[in-house]
Amino acid sequence: MSDIACRELCKTFHQGGETITALDHVSLDIEEGSFVCLFGPSGSGKTTLLNALGGLDTPDSGAITVGGQRLDGLSRGELADLRLHNIGFVFQAYNLITVLTARENVEFIMQVQGVPAGERRALATRVLEEVGLAGLEGRRPGELSGGQQQRVAVARAIATSPALVLADEPTANLDSRSAAQLMDLFVTLNKERGVTFVISTHDARVMGYARRLIGMRDGLIVSDEQQQPHAMDV
Amino acid sequence: MNVTWVLAWRNLWRHRRRTWLTVAAMVFSNILLIFLVSLQLGSYQMMIDGSLAAFTGHIQIQHRDYHEQQHMYQDVPAVVDLATRVRALPGVEAASARAEAFALASSAERSFGILLTGVQPRFEPAVSTFPGKLREGRYLRDGDEQAIVIGAVLAQNLKVAVGDELTFLGSGRDGSFAAGVATVIGIIDSGLEEVDRSMAQVPLGWFQQVFAMGDAGHAVVVRAPSVDQVQATASALRSQPAPTGELVVLDWETLVPGLRQAIQSDMTSAWFTYGVLVVLVAFGVLNTQLMSVLERTREFGVMLALGMSPGRLARLVGIETLLLAGLGLGLGLVGGGLLSWYLSVAGFIYPGVEEMMERFMLGGRIYPEVSAVSMLIGPAAVFVGAMLAALYPALRLFRLRPVAAMQVA
Amino acid sequence: MSLPLAALGTLAWRNLWRNHRRTLIMLAAIAIGVWAMIFMAALMRGMTDQMVRNGLQTLPGELQLHQRDYRRDPSVVNSMEPPAGELLQVLQSAPVAGWAGRVRVPAVISSERGSRSVTLLGIDPEAEQALGSLPEDLFEGRGLEGKGDRGLVIGASLARRLETALGKRVVIMSQDPDNNVAERGARVVGIYRGRLQGDEDRFVYAGRAAVQELLGIGQQISEIAVSGNDYRRVDEWYPRIAAAAGSGLETLTWTELDPFLGSMLAVQDGFTLVFMVVVFLALSFGLVNTLVMAIFERVREIGLMQALGMRPGLILGQIMLESLFLLCLGLVAGNLLAVLTIAPLASGIDISSVAQGMEMMGMSATLYPALHVQDMLMSTAVVIILGLLASLAPAWRASRLDPVAALTRD
Ligand SMILES: Nc1ncnc2c1ncn2[C@@H]1O[C@H](COP(=O)(O)OP(=O)(O)OP(=O)(O)O)[C@@H](O)[C@H]1O
């Protein structure tokens, strides 16, 4: 389902008379069950690419297929449904809905999906425990540390069993201990559930976890290699 | 220009949408208030003019008990002479003598009770609009005798037309039996059913003969140049040496107390409406200014830390509110002024309430009164309300502690 | 797809209290607005109700029957026979609560000191009781004691103007069917205070048989007044009576008899609605502003929800729910406030300082604000419908936010 294919993606931004090419004819295939890291200097187009893959942003030209489904031509609502059921997002920060507790944040998307209350509750408890947050379910985001917040976001992303998780610099705001824990969590989920991960990062230690490393610069893919993953030293 | 003012002005536009919405609320209320107040004042003016011009006049000189008791013998001696003298006084536009009696009017087929008025045919049209509402025949002339003009409904009830004869019976000034026969020479259709049902006018001289009044009458009806000048004219009349001690000068507020009170009771509900509008706008401003202060807590904290006094910050918020309210005031005045001015030319009709309007002498269109009062009273209240609303947000600044404020996310 | 209302509801409710000061201020504004709507409506309804009731007692009845030509030519000539047969049957059955046949003629009343033209009413006091048409406040003397009573009951103001008093004789003059002056001396047996001063001057009451005898019209009467005790529902039973009355008689409801009175209800409803809408419009700026601010503060969160897969419709629904909660809370507070402030006024507001002005409008010196469920519902409808309409624009904008731009907003 999570086979991703993009062909000739282009995206430009215009700012103050200047044209910025954020994606320059990017073509890319990612198989189901991959663990991919995007890296590259700031402004190289990582976020733009992730947003395009998740259907948050539409490229100027080119085609994206996620799990056999062409994204171009889908309405906003259909894109939303695709994300709701198949794709999980984890951002650098501000991942959570501030007025909801950790448990409610996890349950919220399932509730929108229409999962029955009992099932929802059980699942939320389980995934929160899985990400190491047992006992903190009732706290609101403001009462959690940055790392804990990120783990709630991950719990939320995996609770609905998406085939694909897109994570944009998920560790940027975390100390190295929390970052390592988060990455271990990702690896476990990837191995045990076959969830595809596409993670953008500046952090060399995060890159170590990836089985495939894609380098970007000025909107172009400049390197793409397989590697033997190795966990970071804490 | 002062830097504080520039800063205040820029701050205002940090949230364009919010500022415009707040200004729009003020403009809306201001336009509405200007419209309502000028309409209200305009219709009062018309109510007063219409009611008084119809029959009562602005001022009447009567026997001091006549207004209360209306007895035939409570009269004004030498009423025609008095009217002539009054007419010559400054501040008097017109004056006419009248005498009144209740009588039973009979035609060949029918009888009805009427209010018979003896009038001076030459001067009556200058104090009353009834003679002008003639539908058939002609109005009375000097020298007419045994002639009568009657209201249209009365004519219908009595089954008489112009040229028919009417007999009327009543009692004279001395209580004696009084009777007369007159030919209907005109029929008046004032549009007011109550009046057209009972009104009848005959020449004063003949009235005096029939009802044994001698040279007396019951009132000298006076018209001042305008309603506003009634008080001046009335005091001028009061300062004249009276021919007898029994006479009084009554202005319209005494003659038709219901009119002023109808206006007052209408005003009460109008003030309620205006008050509600102003309060609601003030709440809007309170909300906006409180938000704008709260969201700048951190910034204010820094300013305090840099040594700015809370007073200066409060002043800044005050100036911001002043600019905001000023904007609402200016735009509201322009909008409301244009609307009222247009309506004061084109007129305004309340749809569907014709019967009600007629009862208050407001036939057809109302022309709003555009004046400094009608333009400024509402917007000024909104302005003051807005400034008061800013007090709470501004005063909060005095409780602000720099360190705590800077830690606010 | 069913709307996950519970999820949106929790979210909307919590979001409402994120900025509790702003919410409370807006709530207060809505509550005051709603209070004003209902309070004004209650005052208006009190006024109209009183005007209509006073008017109906003067008319009297919600329905009147006359001889065909009577209204065009209100003379004793156009009298009618008392009801019989089918008409009598209908008049004596429900929903008619009371009816009375009366003689109504123009007359002149004279004392030694003056004369006035009046309306002479020849009545059957018992029958009038059911119509509530007799003056309630007998100031001096006694009321009429049956239709044969030969005395007169006159208004206090008329007595003053005629300088007559209880027990004195006056002369009443009217016209018989042959247009001869019919004249009779009668004793003033009662003096009443009317609801309106105009009534005191105008209406003189006498026993019906005595008036019929004076005018020489046998058993004939001028009008039949009918009441069903609810002026709003006349139209339901009016056709039955009209049919029984036949074509020789004219059957008219109060709205036709007194168009001024008839227009009152519509005018009041219209005015109340206009007032409510105007108050709401003044409120709506604040409401929209509150929503715009609430959305502005959480643009990022809205972007997040979009990224999580919430359809634009759900975002819109969430904002609308938030607005709905705010409106409902304001409505509850406003309605409570209205009930609490109107209840103590139920015994009437004294407005005697403007009594004569009120009389011009057909009302008396005490105003009874009338709290009607109908007005509360109307204000609720106005606030909810217009409130949601006003919220639609900001909510729509929120649902159309570009997720990427929203997420990167700081
Ligand atoms: N909304 C926008 N308007 C204008 N330019 C934009 C916008 N979003 C992105 N860009 C530009 O597009 C280019 C790619 O941006 P992108 O956010 O994808 O980079 P990135 O690789 O994620 O960088 P970083 O590592 O700093 O997050 C940059 O030059 C950026 O300035």
Ligand SMILES: [Mg+2]
């Ligand atoms: Mg980025």
